[in-house]
């Protein structure tokens with residue numbers, strides 16, 4: 001028997017605010033979908049609970065139907081009915097909770113950014129647990145994600161275990177410690193949690209304000225295992241400089257805290273089948289990649305006089321985390337070095353948007369640089385395929401997926417050594433890592449010198465005669481970035497957690 005056949009089948013429930021493609025804002029949505037699919041493939045029973053947003057992509061949900069019985073959940077001293085819908089997303093069973101609450105929590109035309117997000121998601125967390133209880137489910141693992149569903153951990157241990165929903169261990173994943181959902185302590189009472197008990201330094205009290213509670217801290221304290229999205233980021237957030245105020249909490253809980261690198265959805269991101277591309281191509285057919293480069297240059301009215309002129313791509317949210325000043329510098333430096341640059345970036349920060357609009361205007365008719373300041377899924381695929389190099393100069397990066405997508409499309413990453421970038425991109429000149437896994441260009445100091453050093457080395461390598469660049473591209477395209485390996489690590493973590501619980505139960 002193979003190991004996987006002897007492994008116990010686990011019942012895993014994800015409770016989250018996002019899941020790609022039906023409700024996606026960023027990386028969180030990709031992880032919930034990608035990890036769930038991979039765990040299902042390994043034979044586990046995986047179910048997901050999401051809010052029923054009005055803006056959910058209904059056309060991507062199969063067999064959507066409402067359950068006959070409404071689930072009643074507590075909030076602000078009252079019971080509210082929730083209509084529960086069930087459907088299939090990417091082959092996975094998903095429950096959608098539609099609260100019948102006068103505040104119309106998920107009827108806002110957007111996923112987040114509402115003044116009452118704390119209420120919306122604490123309500124949702126409680127309703128999700130109520131659904132599990134009333135449906136008589138006996139999951140082995142309840143996995144909650146980010147501050148939106150961090151409430152699940154204290155709600156489970158303080159309330160639901162006593163109501164009889166007690167089969168599970170709780171796993172919490174933080175996808176970005178910048179967002180912790182901190183709010184005035186009194187707000188916690190709405191979902192039925194005991195403010196007096198929880199607003200304490202060793203529980204949910206925020207580490208820098210005694211009258212505020214921190215849902216992420218609560219989930220760290222109350223979960224059986226806590227993960228984040230890369231090993232390097234897990235180290236960084238345990239330092240005063242990188243922990244966004246939670247380093248002491250993470251250090252005190254370090255035994256249950258681990259970083260697991262995300263994978264990417266290799267079905268969606270596959271240049272051999274990607275219908276957004278002008279020509280599909282694989283590692284053994286780089287002419288196809290060259291055709292995509294040619295087509296995109298034409299489409300964006302860039303010069304295509306020189307086929308071997310290196311094209312640098314960058315696809316990102318334009319926010320401080322991503323190193324916007326370094327992105328700006330990279331555009332100018334690339335053009336100085338004789339390359340071409342395409343930026344696809346969207347910003348929610350108005351001064352950054354304005355600054356990049358003026359750079360976009362500056363390069364409006366330029367033969368070697370183009371800035372597109374929008375969110376454009378189709379164009380993103382074309383840029384991965386067309387570019388020779390891909391730059392990510394992040395100040396911090398919990399995991400990052402664009403470096404992995406870039407490599408799969410044969411675009412060599414140039415990245416700052418931080419977080420998940422440090423765990424997935426290894427410098428071609430770094431003698432300390434095996435030659436086999438060297439795949440890009442990295443720099444450490446987040447300044448213009450740093451960017452220059454990596455960018456210039458990338459250009460030198462690209463210009464070299466011979467086949468070294470092509471070999472690098474081909475090796476990267478053949479690397480396995482699928483969820484398979486990461487899902488195995490989560491599987492192991494779940495199993496350990498479940499085994500520990502069983503051992504404890506038998507001992508008592």
Ligand code: ADP
Nearest residue numbers: 026027316317345346374375376380400401402
């Ligand atoms: P984050 O979640 O911090 O935004 P990630 O690297 O984890 O960063 O994920 C970014 C994802 O969003 C990638 O799939 C990338 O292709 C996509 N993306 C980012 N900006 C844009 C944009 N302007 N247009 C299209 N896709 C974008």
